[in-house]
Amino acid sequence: MRDVWSLYSDKVMEHFKNPRNVGEIENPDGIGHVGNPVCGDIMELYIKVNNNTIVDARFKTFGCGAAIATSSMVTEMVKGKSIEEALEISNRAVAEALDGLPPIKMHCSVLAEEALKSAIEDYCAKSKRRNNECK
Amino acid sequence: MRDVWSLYSDKVMEHFKNPRNVGEIENPDGIGHVGNPVCGDIMELYIKVNNNTIVDARFKTFGCGAAIATSSMVTEMVKGKSIEEALEISNRAVAEALDGLPPIKMHCSVLAEEALKSAIEDYCAKSKRRNNECK
Amino acid sequence: MKRIYLDYAATTPIHSEVVKAMLPYFTEAFGNPSSIHSYGQEAKGSIEEARVKVADLIGARSEELVFTSGGTEADNFAIKGIAFANESKGNHIITSSVEHHAVIETCQFLERRGFRVTYLPVDEYGLVDLDDVKKAITDKTTLISVMHASNEMGTIEPIAEIGRIAKEAEIYFHTDAVQTVGHIPVDVNKLGVDLLSMSAHKLYGPKGVGALYIRKGTKLTPFIHGGEQERRRRASTENVPGIVGFGKAAELAQHEMGEEVKRLTYLRDQLIKGLLERIDHTRLNGHPLKRLPNNINISADFVEGESMLLNLDLEGICASTGSACSSSSLEASHVLLALGLSHEQAHGSLRFSLGKWTTEEEIERVLDVLPRVVAKLRAMSPLLKSHR
Amino acid sequence: MKRIYLDYAATTPIHSEVVKAMLPYFTEAFGNPSSIHSYGQEAKGSIEEARVKVADLIGARSEELVFTSGGTEADNFAIKGIAFANESKGNHIITSSVEHHAVIETCQFLERRGFRVTYLPVDEYGLVDLDDVKKAITDKTTLISVMHASNEMGTIEPIAEIGRIAKEAEIYFHTDAVQTVGHIPVDVNKLGVDLLSMSAHKLYGPKGVGALYIRKGTKLTPFIHGGEQERRRRASTENVPGIVGFGKAAELAQHEMGEEVKRLTYLRDQLIKGLLERIDHTRLNGHPLKRLPNNINISADFVEGESMLLNLDLEGICASTGSACSSSSLEASHVLLALGLSHEQAHGSLRFSLGKWTTEEEIERVLDVLPRVVAKLRAMSPLLKSHR
Numbered sequence A, B: 001m002r003d004v005w006s007l008y009s010d011k012v013m014e015h016f017k018n019p020r021n022v023g024e025i026e027n028p029d030g031i032g033h034v035g036n037p038v039c040g041d042i043m044e045l046y047i048k049v050n051n052n053t054i055v056d057a058r059f060k061t062f063g064c065g066a067a068i069a070t071s072s073m074v075t076e077m078v079k080g081k082s083i084e085e086a087l088e089i090s091n092r093a094v095a096e097a098l099d100g101l102p103p104i105k106m107h108c109s110v111l112a113e114e115a116l117k118s119a120i121e122d123y124c125a126k127s128k129r130r131n132n133e134c135k
Numbered sequence C, D: 001m002k003r004i005y006l007d008y009a010a011t012t013p014i015h016s017e018v019v020k021a022m023l024p025y026f027t028e029a030f031g032n033p034s035s036i037h038s039y040g041q042e043a044k045g046s047i048e049e050a051r052v053k054v055a056d057l058i059g060a061r062s063e064e065l066v067f068t069s070g071g072t073e074a075d076n077f078a079i080k081g082i083a084f085a086n087e088s089k090g091n092h093i094i095t096s097s098v099e100h101h102a103v104i105e106t107c108q109f110l111e112r113r114g115f116r117v118t119y120l121p122v123d124e125y126g127l128v129d130l131d132d133v134k135k136a137i138t139d140k141t142t143l144i145s146v147m148h149a150s151n152e153m154g155t156i157e158p159i160a161e162i163g164r165i166a167k168e169a170e171i172y173f174h175t176d177a178v179q180t181v182g183h184i185p186v187d188v189n190k191l192g193v194d195l196l197s198m199s200a201h202k203l204y205g206p207k208g209v210g211a212l213y214i215r216k217g218t219k220l221t222p223f224i225h226g227g228e229q230e231r232r233r234r235a236s237t238e239n240v241p242g243i244v245g246f247g248k249a250a251e252l253a254q255h256e257m258g259e260e261v262k263r264l265t266y267l268r269d270q271l272i273k274g275l276l277e278r279i280d281h282t283r284l285n286g287h288p289l290k291r292l293p294n295n296i297n298i299s300a301d302f303v304e305g306e307s308m309l310l311n312l313d314l315e316g317i318c319a320s321t322g323s324a325c326s327s328s329s330l331e332a333s334h335v336l337l338a339l340g341l342s343h344e345q346a347h348g349s350l351r352f353s354l355g356k357w358t359t360e361e362e363i364e365r366v367l368d369v370l371p372r373v374v375a376k377l378r379a380m381s382p383l384l385k386s387h388r
Ligand SMILES: Cc1ncc(COP(=O)(O)O)c(C=O)c1O
Pocket: C009, C010, C069, C070, C071, C072, C073, C075, C100, C102, C147, C149, C150, C151, C176, C177, C178, C179, C199, C200, C201, C208, C210, D235, D236, D237, D238
């Protein structure tokens, strides 16, 4: 019975139990920092970019089970993707990759998308300053 | 369990099951007619008086269990009493003689008292007309 | 003496399978559905399963169902909820004069708070007239509430027709279906209702649990405030065993209804025919055909209802004077008076309501006992004399 | 894995003797208490016996007790009932900022309908200040409602003192005693309350039944309209098995309370002490002494509550973030914010609530598991870093 009606899918619970890519990246190429304490979810996403490809992604998250699982999932999804491809990752895609989220937790996937976008923006801003390309 | 909480006392039920003095008296010395259809209780009380003593009493009642039991009881109580003694019978006395009535049914004992008073009044009115005594 | 229970409209015994379904939720699976941990999620799952079953029984979607503590709360919720939420549009409510007290007294409460209520009359069979409904509508009307079938006299109202009128006038429409759900087919879309009240203990489920169907998009103020339960529409820790029992009862009703309607209609008509034949000066109250399959309501002239009831009880037969709720009241049934009965007749009514365990032998026994009871009481009735 | 249930404040398993007491009322003794016949009178008797037992537990007379569908309905009934019935006197209500949602949201409903509500602040331990109560009173105040003890942080409020203030000012006084009845001594006269809310499922009774104590002479509008039940104060067919179960639970609580208070207070203090010792940056929420014997509420900095809960659940430990009702909400607990906690701290709270079947081994296990869980979550917390 638990399984049918439990708050979270098995996939969410699996990522929650064993989150991938926890931690920081030293000298990251981009950092995304989103969320706020009022809502109870804060995400930090770090990316390492090489030749327009995200070669590493890590996160630190304060938040509920869904926040941790979406953080973990989004870092898995972006690794190996180009910046353009990464920008295509929607919150729905993250949620779907986790076999869905309960409606009241969909905002966590939004947060994950925003964290990623924010990290990429940070990377682009830095790139521009270093006079590199970034669309 | 039934006994403790049942709507009516055993005594009420006993009088309800086997009401005493049901019927009319031919050529009664007094008739009391009280109650009304709106409330759902109508009582008719007949008395036969001899030498200022009530020698017989009968009733006809349309009404609930308590109405029937109080009618039965009041006819029992008046038999053999003088007019003065009969006028002393209060609704409480009728209810007590029945080992009590539920609060929502106390009005039935009031009706029984009124029926008795009304029958006695009727007797007195007739007596006066026949120039007999009646206090 | 084996007692004969013919008061199924007051309440039904619980089906043994319903009790069986409930039991685990008292003990192992006792969690609070709002809790995140496994006990909580287990309980949550079970109430969602029950919601689907009850919704299926009335052709609704499960999201449109809110569990309540019974039919009365559902009625209060529907009527106050619509009245309060739509106050800016208007303050007028239309209902009928034969509703259950749960509807009537709720309307009276609203009248004391400034609302206006029209109580539609009924014909001699208890039917609301469609023209009356149309004529009662004003531009301030926000709700029409007419019961599906009367708990007292068993008449089934023209709900689908009223539903069409309400829809056309864009007025919310509520029906108290406490006596019909599980007993005759009920489909919220065919009936065209926006709100529909139910109660589990009328269909072999537990007491203390009911539901309100609320059509998606209906503007309704919550009635019991205070938490996130039931999609914020009804606060309080859910009565998990009760809800599970309701679900099971709904499931069973859906399977058994077809056969039961036939069986009970036959027994009902046996009893009606027999009583009218064997007791003179007796009338059937309510509509002879547009009638609940399990309801018999008769008035025996010259005798009073409670005294018949008590005599029947002494013979092991449990019936009612119409509405269990008003059995302690001095007033004659407002429903029977609305049919045009005199006070004496209304006070002399008796309701037999049949159910799953009613047998032909039981009907025979009533046909044997009641004539004797009426004769005994008539012998002491002052009304009979004045009638002669 | 044997699960460890430490969420008794959300709901309790039913005592096996309570289930046993209820069972006959599902089957043989299924009557509707309003029915005149023997089934009805049997049921009626059983609820009156239960009423005496529940009344005894709080030092009340049984006529002063109305059964409801739970604590939330009791709160709604008390507050709306007083507000509506005494509107001619005034439209001002005083309550606290740490009440259960059942009180807060009911007050908010009334605010939308033109009433004024003062939400008293609390000190860092969650205590209401008596001077604040006095200052809040105006000549329009008709009700003060302050909870007996907090379901979240366990603080016990100075109810008797507030009762004296209310009495002197001739203002009705209600307390939500859902968390205290059956757990610590409650006496309506010593507390000086006019209205008091209870819920059976918090004291090893069934879900879906509660009660409101209403002092004789209190002017109160009914909440659920529609029938003669409960002396016309609460309509609807009574939840007979539920009420019988509540009665039994009350009886058992009265016997067992003395010992349980001692046993649980000891276990509670073991758990508090152990957690504060083993996990740094942790605080106890609520008052250290004026506190429910079974409540532990802590905030562990840098980590979020639900993620702790889920990790505990994976280890078979069932706890809560404070209030089961708001566990699906994004907002931090209004209660913890009222104590002055930051949003991070409020989001990082955890409640353990102990009960009849809690053992010392279970406490040990929490003391073993929770530090590991916190360490794991802190390792992924962005707050800890910024804190360093
Ligand atoms: C038509 C109708 N409406 C409402 C109710 C009230 O239901 P409940 O007793 O579950 O509150 C009843 C029965 O009592 C009923 O027959």
